[in-house]
Amino acid sequence: MPNERRPVPDFLxxxxxxxxxxxxxxxxxxxxxFRGIDTANQRRHYFEAGVGQGLAAxxxxxxxxxxxxxxxxxxxxxxxxxxxxxxxxxxxxxVQVAQxxxxxxxxxxxxxxxxxxxxxxxxxxxxxxxxxxxWEAMCNERAAGRARFLGVSNxxxxxxxxxxxxxAGTPTFVQNRCFAHLKWDRPVRFFxxxxxxxxxGFSLLTANVEVLQHPWLIDLAARTDxxxxxxxxxxxxAVGILPLTGxxxxxxxxxxxxxxxxxxxPEAVQTIESxxx
Ligand SMILES: NC(=O)c1ccc[n+]([C@@H]2O[C@H](COP(=O)([O-])OP(=O)(O)OC[C@H]3O[C@@H](n4cnc5c(N)ncnc54)[C@H](OP(=O)(O)O)[C@@H]3O)[C@@H](O)[C@H]2O)c1
Numbered sequence: 437m438p439n440e441r442r443p444v445p446d447f448l449x450x451x452x453x454x455x456x457x458x459x460x461x462x463x464x465x466x467x468x469x470f471r472g473i474d475t476a477n478q479r480r481h482y483f484e485a486g487v488g489q490g491l492a493a494x495x496x497x498x499x500x501x502x503x504x505x506x507x508x509x510x511x512x513x514x515x516x517x518x519x520x521x522x523x524x525x526x527x528x529x530x531v532q533v534a535q536x537x538x539x540x541x542x543x544x545x546x547x548x549x550x551x552x553x554x555x556x557x558x559x560x561x562x563x564x565x566x567x568x569x570x571w572e573a574m575c576n577e578r579a580a581g582r583a584r585f586l587g588v589s590n591x592x593x594x595x596x597x598x599x600x601x602x603x604a605g606t607p608t609f610v611q612n613r614c615f616a617h618l619k620w621d622r623p624v625r626f627f628x629x630x631x632x633x634x635x636x637g638f639s640l641l642t643a644n645v646e647v648l649q650h651p652w653l654i655d656l657a658a659r660t661d662x663x664x665x666x667x668x669x670x671x672x673x674a675v676g677i678l679p680l681t682g683x684x685x686x687x688x689x690x691x692x693x694x695x696x697x698x699x700x701x702p703e704a705v706q707t708i709e710s711x712x713x
Pocket of ligand 1: 589590640665682689
C-alpha cells in the first residue's frame, strides 16, 4: 500500500457526470477539504479537461498545490468511449495507452498522475491478451515516471486471479462498484487485503439504497448523531474500503468528509456487513 512520502487520502472525490459543472465542483471539493480526485479520460462520462480547470483555479487561489494532491485517472477501451476519443483507435493498444495518458496529463496540467487505472478489462470473461498488453503499457508509463501507482477497475475475483498469475507485480488499487447484497464485494476485498492492494469502492450510496433505508441503520445513525450516508462511509473505511463520493452538494461534501470522525463499534460494523446479504 503506498504510504511513503505522500499517503493516499482517505476519501476520493469523483468527477463523473458533472459536465460543465466539473471545474466549479472540482475546485469546491478541494476548498471543502478533499485531496484525492478521481477522473477518467472518457469524455462520455467525465470532463477531464474541466477537472484540470478546477485544479488550476484552486492552485491560483492558493487552496492547494499539486504536491498536496492525489490525482487518479483511467484508460478506457474503445467500446467504453463515444466519438470523443483520447487516442487513435487504429493504433495498437500500447500506443493508445501512451496517447491517452499524455492527453490526461495535458488535461490535468501535470507531468504525472498518482494513480493510473485500467477502467475495466476488455471482457467480463477473464483477463485477456488485450488486457495484458494494456497492463504492460501502463507498467511502462509507471517506469517512465508518468504514473506513481497503477490500478484496475470493474474486475471480478476471476479477473484478478488471472491477472496476478499472468504478470509480475500486482496493482496497487482495485476500484469496484460495491453492492451490499454481494457482501460489499467481499471476495475481491479479501483478495486485495491478502495482497496489500487497496480497494476503492464507488456507488456506496447509489447501489445500496436498501441499506440506507434500513430501519436498523437509520436508528444507528440517529443514535450516533450522523446521517445514514455518513454511517455507510464510516463502515466502508472500517472494513478497509477507500470510499469515493461524487456529490455535487457542498453540504454533502462536508458531511462525507466529517464521516471520518465517526467511529462505529465492531458490532455495528459486523451488522452492516450482513445487513443486505
Ligand atoms: N470505475 C468506474 O467504472 C466508476 C463508475 C462509477 C463511478 N466511479 C467514480 O466514483 C465516483 C462516485 O460515483 P458514485 O457512483 O459513487 O455516485 P455519486 O456520483 O457519488 O452519486 C451519489 C448520489 O447520492 C446523492 N447523495 C445523497 N446524499 C449524499 C451524501 N451525503 N454524500 C454523497 N452523495 C449523496 C448524490 O446527490 P447530491 O449530488 O445531491 O449530493 C448523488 O446523486 C464517480 O464520480 C466516479 O469518479 C467510477
